[in-house]
Amino acid sequence: MRDSYEVVIIGGGIIGSAIGFNLLKMGVKDICVIEKSYVSSGSTGRCAGGIRQQWSSPMNVRLAMRSVELFKNFEKDVGMDIEYKQGGYLLLAYTPEEEEDFVKNVEMQRSQGLDVEILSKSQIKSKFGFMNLEGVRIGSWCQSDGHANPQIANIAYSMAIKRMGGDFITHTKVESIDIANKKIVGVQTDRGYIRTNTVVNAAGFESSKIGKMVNVDIPVYGERHQILVTEPVNHFLDPLVINFNHNYYIRQTKHGSLLMGQGDANPMPGEDLGNSIEFLEEMSQKMVRDFPLLRNVHIVRQWSGAYDMSPDAQPIIDESKDLSKFIYATGFSGHGFMLAPAVGESVAEMIVHGKTITMDISNLRMDRFKNHIEIEKNVV
Amino acid sequence: MEGRILEHPILNFQRKARVKIFFEGREIEAYEGESVAAALHAAGIRVLRYTPIDGRPAGFFCAVGKCSACLMEIDGIPNVRSCMTKVRDGMQIRRQNKNGDLL
Numbered sequence: 001m002r003d004s005y006e007v008v009i010i011g012g013g014i015i016g017s018a019i020g021f022n023l024l025k026m027g028v029k030d031i032c033v034i035e036k037s038y039v040s041s042g043s044t045g046r047c048a049g050g051i052r053q054q055w056s057s058p059m060n061v062r063l064a065m066r067s068v069e070l071f072k073n074f075e076k077d078v079g080m081d082i083e084y085k086q087g088g089y090l091l092l093a094y095t096p097e098e099e100e101d102f103v104k105n106v107e108m109q110r111s112q113g114l115d116v117e118i119l120s121k122s123q124i125k126s127k128f129g130f131m132n133l134e135g136v137r138i139g140s141w142c143q144s145d146g147h148a149n150p151q152i153a154n155i156a157y158s159m160a161i162k163r164m165g166g167d168f169i170t171h172t173k174v175e176s177i178d179i180a181n182k183k184i185v186g187v188q189t190d191r192g193y194i195r196t197n198t199v200v201n202a203a204g205f206e207s208s209k210i211g212k213m214v215n216v217d218i219p220v221y222g223e224r225h226q227i228l229v230t231e232p233v234n235h236f237l238d239p240l241v242i243n244f245n246h247n248y249y250i251r252q253t254k255h256g257s258l259l260m261g262q263g264d265a266n267p268m269p270g271e272d273l274g275n276s277i278e279f280l281e282e283m284s285q286k287m288v289r290d291f292p293l294l295r296n297v298h299i300v301r302q303w304s305g306a307y308d309m310s311p312d313a314q315p316i317i318d319e320s321k322d323l324s325k326f327i328y329a330t331g332f333s334g335h336g337f338m339l340a341p342a343v344g345e346s347v348a349e350m351i352v353h354g355k356t357i358t359m360d361i362s363n364l365r366m367d368r369f370k371n372h373i374e375i376e377k378n379v380v
Numbered sequence: 381m382e383g384r385i386l387e388h389p390i391l392n393f394q395r396k397a398r399v400k401i402f403f404e405g406r407e408i409e410a411y412e413g414e415s416v417a418a419a420l421h422a423a424g425i426r427v428l429r430y431t432p433i434d435g436r437p438a439g440f441f442c443a444v445g446k447c448s449a450c451l452m453e454i455d456g457i458p459n460v461r462s463c464m465t466k467v468r469d470g471m472q473i474r475r476q477n478k479n480g481d482l483l
Contacts, residue, residue, distance in 0.1 A: 130483060231459055232432060232479040256432065256479045293482040296457045 016202035017157035018344025032167035046305025070341035080156035087238035089145035207330035222306035232256030383422030
């Protein structure tokens with residue numbers, strides 16, 4: 001750790017790391033990422049690793065599609081195999097309202113150039129005969145969606161950052177941010193003071209705390225979600241399956257284990273990352289009902305992670321109006337990993353050029369909360 | 381080769397009733413109270429599964445249900461610890477290829 005950097009990124013999860021990597025790629029060498037614990041110790045290392053483009057607003061679809069382009073080249077660009085597989089995403093509709101939403105979304109997504117289609121129940125049955133589709137009306141299917149290993153991706157970025165000449169500082173906490181004449185002048189950490197004029201707040205569910213240090217209100221809070229992993233079985237499940245109605249997602253890792261998770265019925269906002277026996281009971285019951293072939297598969301362990309929830313379940317990516325060069329990329333609400341490559345690129349462009357070049361992400365600015373809040377429904 | 385201990389210096393035990401179990405469709409000698417892995421071992425069967433990544437043969441290792449070396453497909457269910465599962469009359473046992481097939 002040096003005593004001054006051009007850019008200091010707070011948070012070494014997938015978002016902070018992706019931003020750091022892209023800054024280096026654009027020639028900004030004098031940067032550091034500060035991570036309070038070890039690489040991937042936060043929400044990134046706890047997430048299931050789904051990579052989805054089926055969103056309900058055109059801008060989010062385009063951003064996710066850009067992310068997929070970058071995931072395809074991840075191994076070459078960043079230098080590590082992250083177990084990326086385009087096995088598709090299957091979304092299941094159970095109610096007339098869901099069906100209507102799916103049809104509307106697919107039409108919009110196709111207009112953005114996404115390879116998405118509506119599947120009838122019998123089409124789903126012939127593709128995935130092992131699923132119990134009782135009550136299913138239709139599905140929404142996108143082959144180019146997929147999944148990857150978030151921990152490896154996070155580590156890949158952190159190693160690339162070091163290789164390219166940046167610093168990635170772990171086990172270091174930010175204590176305060178120094179301001180003089182409405183400009184950032186430095187960051188105080190528990191391991192020393194860093195002079196800088198540019199700070200990126202990528203602290204996930206703790207980004208509101210970083211905001212408080214400079215009196216910038218960031219309406220993001222932590223929401224516990226639980227997840228479990230089973231023993232490995234031979235590969236049978238290509239896609240990640242999302243069931244909003246039964247409140248779960250499931251995917252099979254390259255290793256063969258199955259990851260499945262849900263939003264808690266009683267989410268506990270905040271930092272409690274404990275886990276419960278009720279989750280195991282609910283999850284195992286509904287998974288055995290919808291995937292009867294899982295009935296004899298053993299659960300290996302369970303854990304939880306915090307979604308960094310924003311008021312509309314969409315990311316907040318912006319530069320503060322009140323404090324120059326205080327940039328935040330937070331509030332990913334459970335879909336940060338899948339957007340990270342594109343967000344890293346856009347935020348790096350904001351820092352280098354003063355605005356995004358590749359993508360228009362103006363829909364993710366903070367000022368949208370002044371008006372009517374349209375909540376993204378497609379989240380588990 | 382007899383794979384069972386017939387006389388033990390300090391332990392005394394009665395062999396229990398004979399049960400019929402099948403390994404890859406072939407009948408194997410087994411006695412009530414024995415584990416599947418023990419009965420297979422006694423019958424000279426040393427390869428219980430093929431390993432997940434390289435597909436190499438794996439046999440009896442820890443024998444106390446911790447190491448995964450003896451996972452087998454028993455009565456159609458994969459990933460059953462054959463060292464911790466007692467034989468039962470009519471049991472169908474198969475070598476497991478890698479992590480076991482659900483389909």
